[in-house]
Amino acid sequence: MANLIEINDLQMKRGERVTFEVQSLSIARGETLAVVGPNGAGKSTLLFALAGLLKPATGEIRFNGKPLNQWDALEYRRKIAFVFQAPLLMDMTVEQNVALGLKFRSTPIEETRARVRKWMKYLDIDSLAKRRASQLSGGEAQRVSLARAFVLEPELLLLDEPFSALDPPTRAKLLEDLSALLSKDNLTAVFVTHNLNEAAQMSHQVAVILDGKVRQIGPPREIKAKPADEAVAAFLHEMPQ
Numbered sequence: 001m002a003n004l005i006e007i008n009d010l011q012m013k014r015g016e017r018v019t020f021e022v023q024s025l026s027i028a029r030g031e032t033l034a035v036v037g038p039n040g041a042g043k044s045t046l047l048f049a050l051a052g053l054l055k056p057a058t059g060e061i062r063f064n065g066k067p068l069n070q071w072d073a074l075e076y077r078r079k080i081a082f083v084f085q086a087p088l089l090m091d092m093t094v095e096q097n098v099a100l101g102l103k104f105r106s107t108p109i110e111e112t113r114a115r116v117r118k119w120m121k122y123l124d125i126d127s128l129a130k131r132r133a134s135q136l137s138g139g140e141a142q143r144v145s146l147a148r149a150f151v152l153e154p155e156l157l158l159l160d161e162p163f164s165a166l167d168p169p170t171r172a173k174l175l176e177d178l179s180a181l182l183s184k185d186n187l188t189a190v191f192v193t194h195n196l197n198e199a200a201q202m203s204h205q206v207a208v209i210l211d212g213k214v215r216q217i218g219p220p221r222e223i224k225a226k227p228a229d230e231a232v233a234a235f236l237h238e239m240p241q
Contacts, residue, residue, distance in 0.1 A: 002028065002029055003026045003027060003028050003029070004027055004028065004029040004031075004063065004064060004155065004156060004188045005025075005026060005027040005050065005061065005062070005063060005156070005188070005190075006025075006026045006061070006062040006065075007022055007024065007025040007026070007059070007060075007061050007062075008023070008024055008059055008060055008062075009023060009024075009058060009059035009060075010022050010023075010025075010049070010056050010058070010059035010060070010061065011056060011057045011058045011059055012042075012045050012049060012054060012056055012057060013057040018057075018212065019042060019045055019212055020042035020045040020046060020049070020209075020212045020213075021212060021213055021214075022046075022213070022214040023214075025207065025214060025217060027188060027190065027205075028188075028204075029186075029188055030186040030187070030188055031188060031189075031204045031205065032182055032188070032189045032190075032191055032202055032203045032204055032205075033189070033190050033191070033203060033204070033205050033206070033207060034191050034192075034193055034198070034199035034200075034202055034203035034205070034206045034207070034220070035047075035190060035191065035192045035193075035206075035207050035209060036192075036193060036194065036196065036199055036206060036207070036208055036209070036235075036239065037208060037209035037210055037235070038210070038235065041209045041210055041211065041212065042209050042212040042213075043160075043192045043209055044160055044192065045212075046190070046207075046209070047082070047158050047160055047190060047192060049061060050080075050156070050158060050190060051080060051082055051158055052068055052071075052073065052076055052077070052080075055069075063076065063079070063156070064155075078105065078152075079154060079155045079156060080154050080155065080156045080157070080158060081101075081148075081149035081150070081152050081154035081156075081157050081158070082149070082158045082160070083142075083145050083146055083149050083157070083158070083159045083160065083162045084145070084160050084162070085160050085161045085162060085164055085165065086165065087133075087138075087141035087142050087144065087145040088145070089133035089136075089141055089144060089145065090133065091132065091133060091134060092132065092133065093129065093130050093131060093132055093133075094120070094125055094128045094129050094130070094131050094132075094133065094136070094144050095116060095120070095129040095130065097133055097144050097148055098116045098119060098120060098144060098147045098148050098151055099112050099113075099116045099151070100148060101148060101151065101152045102115065102116070102151060102152070105152075115151050115153075116147075116151060118151075119147040119150045119151045120147055122147070122150070122181060123143045123144075123146055123147040123150070123177065123181075124143065124177065125140065125143045125144060125147060128140060128144075137170075138165055138166055138167075138170070139166050139167075139170035139171075139173075139174060142162055142163070142166065142174060143174065145162070146162070146174075146178065150181065150185075150187075154187070155187075155188060156188050156189070156190070157182075157187055157188070157189040157190075158189070158190050159189060159190065159191045159192065160192050161192050161193060161194065162178075163175060163193075163198070164193075164194065175198060175201060175202065176201075178202070179201055179202050182202070189202075191203060194239065195239070196220075196224070196236065196239045199220055200220035200221070200224075203220060204219065205217060205218065205219060205220075206218065206219070206220050206223045208223065208228075208232050208235065208236075210231055210232065210235060215228055215229065215231065215232050216228035216229075216232050223236070224236065
C-alpha cells in the first residue's frame with residue numbers, strides 16, 4: 001500500500017528550542033495512526049505540522065510523494081480536514097454548519113445538498129438538521145464537527161482528541177461510529193488520544209511521543225506487549241485503559 005504521508009529527519013523549533021522531532025514516520029493511504037503521549041509531549045505539534053500550520057526547522061514532510069513546502073497552500077488545505085477537541089461551530093443550523101466548507105469552495109448547490117444529507121445520515125444527525133448549534137449537546141456538536149470534516153471528502157483527516165470532553169457512553173458510541181466510517185471510506189487519519197483502548201480500537205499503528213520525540217511506532221498489540229524502553233513502558237502503564 002502506497003504511503004500518503006512520509007516524514008524524514010523532522011525537527012520543529014520554538015525559538016532555538018527543539019519542541020518535536022522524528023527521524024522517520026510513514027502513514028499508508030487508508031491507514032489510521034493513533035498518537036499517544038502525555039500533555040506537552042508534542043502530539044498537537046505533529047498535527048499542526050501535518051496541517052501545514054507549523055513549518056519544520058529541518059527535515060521534510062511529503063504528502064503523496066511531494067514535499068509539503070512545494071504544495072500550493074490552498075490546494076493542500078483542500079486535501080485535509082481538522083477536527084478539534086472542542087467543536088468550533090457557527091451560530092447557524094446543523095445543516096448550514098455541515099455545508100459551510102463546501103460553500104467556501106463554491107461547490108454546486110445540488111452536490112452540496114446531496115453530500116450534506118449523506119454525512120448527516122452517516123453521523124446520525126439528520127434529525128437535527130434544522131436545530132441551531134447552540135441547542136446541541138456535546139456529543140451532538142462533535143458529530144456535527146465530524147460531518148463537516150467528512151463532507152469535504154479529505155484525503156487526510158486530523159483529529160485532536162475529539163472525544164475527551166464527552167461522557168463515557170457518548171464517547172464509546174461516537175468512537176464506534178467513527179471507527180466504522182474510517183474503515184468504510186478507507187480514509188487516512190491521524191488521531192490524538194490519551195486512551196490506549198481508543199488507540200487500539202481506532203488505529204492500525206500507534207506512535208508514542210515522549211519529551212518531544214517519537215519513541216516507538218507499531219501496531220497497538222505490539223506496543224502493549226513490547227514497549228521500546230522503560231520510559232514507554234512506564235507511560236503505557238499510567239495511561240487510561
